[in-house]
Amino acid sequence: MKRLALIFGMIFTLASCMERGGKGIPFQSNFTQVSSIDIGGEAAAEITAHDPETQQLFVVNNSLSSTVDIIDFSDPQNMLPTGFIDITSYGGGVNSVAVKNGLLAIAVEAFTKTDNGSVLVFETSNLETPLAIIPVGALPDMVTFSPNGRYIMTANEGEPNDDYSIDPEGSISIIDVEMGFDVTTLGFESFEGQKEALMAGGYRVFGPNASLAQDTEPEYVAIDSKSETAWVTLQENNGIAKVDIKRKIITDIFPMGLKDHTKNGNEMDPSDRDGGVNLQNWPIYAYYLPDAIVSYSLGSAEFYITANEGDTREYETYEEESRVKDLDLDPDAFPNADFLQEDENLGRYTVTTASGDLDGDGDFDVLHGIGGRSFTIWNGNNGTKVNDYKNLEKDLLATNPSLYDDGRSDNKGVEPEAVEIGIVNGRTYLFVGMERADAVAVYELRGIGGVTYVQILETGDAPEGVLFIPSEESPNGKATLLVSSEGDGVIRVYQN
Known part of the structure; x- marks a missing residue:
């Protein structure tokens, strides 16, 4: 079996080289690991930021208490912890x-997660006292700067409390650095009238007694190169919010639809009890449910790319997940229900029970899966799909099959969680972190929606943060990729 996988991998790599080089001569990205540092255990290395002015790394560390760890990055091959911000x-x-x-x-x-959170701003050259403490929405889950540095934006997830008795509205905050850190927090109340139309397109509003504004949970922010437009993933809702930064308004919500796993190219393995990895078509329509997002431009056109991890809600009084074998399937929609509900088929596959009973009679007429097991390129102007890259798991299986965790086949697969873009020697690369494969897949982006496989990088346990540092900002002049893994607290450094 391993021999066949190796042969297949060699053939696949050669084909990719032919596609890239045209004459069989590959352009190798040559990202290789040059160092690593262990800063703790689980939850010790979640998100990492790099300051080119001081050559320091700042790392989210929630392993013991809650800190931002500081690492001297002046020598990428010899990283040194220097302190932390409590x-x-x-x-x-x-x-x-x-x-x-x-x-x-x-x-x-x-301190109470349903209350409004904050953004602390420090000078990287003086980390003793914050310059500003800025109030934002409830549970700010991601923060980023605009490329021009004028704006700070947060995705405020607004999760409910454990018993769902308090459900704050999700929101997006825009902080104007040049205007004394003036903040505007945007909610989703104005979209309540579009609720039915959005849900018809695949947008999810399903929390107990929740309005659209309460149910919407922003996750991650990407900002265009002009610092004018942002796109924000609404993960549990299966949508994207488009934000006009200068006007400080949310202009659109783009529903992401569903992925049809009955179609050719959308094969998947839904079972961890079928004796191995078996990619096939199944009667599943999966929500993309994206986590991270990154934007890029091509001429005057803007695009964004989502990592379609999948996510569900699980609280004391509400839980939406179920295995297919535990559902009552409609006999007309699923005349072969007994076959499908066997463990080696769809029986152990995890679906959402928040939708799928189309006629309200108590049984399921459609199976709605969790996560796209892919990354997708979208048109930034209108949210239309450009390319759902179908081969993410296939590339891993063809080149690094030992990294595929078949034990996760029944639940979101490799879980693509992080996406990052970097330019090396005039070529644009996409880096896709796969939480359950402990790996980052590297692709070259070419033209509108063109994707070419390059390589797989093995990482620490459960890569959470993927950060590209261009050569001009790197301490040794080399293009650099940082991967921080929350499962083992390890940061790995790869250079080109």
Whole structure:
């Protein structure tokens, strides 16, 4: 079996080389690991930011208490911890960090997570006292700077409390650095009238007694190269919010639809009890449910790419997940229900029970899966799909089959969680972090929607943050990729 996989991998790699080089001569990205550092155990290395002015790394660390660890990165092959910023007096936990123009922004949730959180801003050259403490929405889960450094934006997830008795509205905050850190927090109340149309397109509004504004949970922010437009993943809702930054308004919600796993090219393995990896078509329509997002431009056109991880809600009084074998399937829609509900088929596959009973009679007429097991390129103007890359798991199986965890086949697969873009020698590369494969897949982007496989990088356990540092900002002049893994607290450094 291993021999066949190796042969197949060699053939696949050769084909990719032919596609890239045209004459069989590959352009190798040559990203290789040059160092690593262990800063703790689980939850010790979640998100990492880099400051090119001081050559420091700032790392979210929630392993013991809540800190932002500081690492000397002046020598990428010999990283040295130098201290930390204690977050415990500012809130209930740190969720994200970002750096731009000598400023460090830290997203901190409140002591009670349903209360409004804050963003701390420090000078990277003086980390003793924050320049500003800025109130934002509930549970700021991600923070980022605009490319021009003028704006700081947060995705405020607004999760409910454990018994769903309090469900704050999700929101997006825009902080104007040049205007004394003036903040505007945007909600989704104005979209309530579009609820039915959005849901018809695949948008999910399903929390107990929740309005659309309460149910919407922003996750991750990408900002265009002109610092004018942002796209924000609404993960549990299966949508994208488009934001006009200068006007400070949310202009659109783009529903993402469903992925049809009955179609050729959309094969998947839904079972961890079928004796191995078996990619086939099944009667499943999966929500993309994206986590991270990154934007890029091609001429005057703007695009964004989502990592379609999948996510569901699980609280004391509400839980939406179920295995297919535990559902009552409609006999007309699924005349072969007994076959499908066997463990080696769809029986152990995890679906959502929040939708799928189309006629309200108590049984399921459609199976709605969780996560796209892919990354997708979307048109930034209108949210239309350009290319759902179908071969993410296939590329891993063809080249690094030992990294595929078949034990996760029944639940979101490799879980693509992180996406990042970097330019090396005039070529644009996409880096896709796969949480359950402990790996980052590297692709070259060419033209509108063109994707070419390059390589797989093995990472630490459960890669959460993927950060590209261009050669001009790297301490040794080499294009650099940082991968921080929350499962084992390890940061790995790869250079080109």
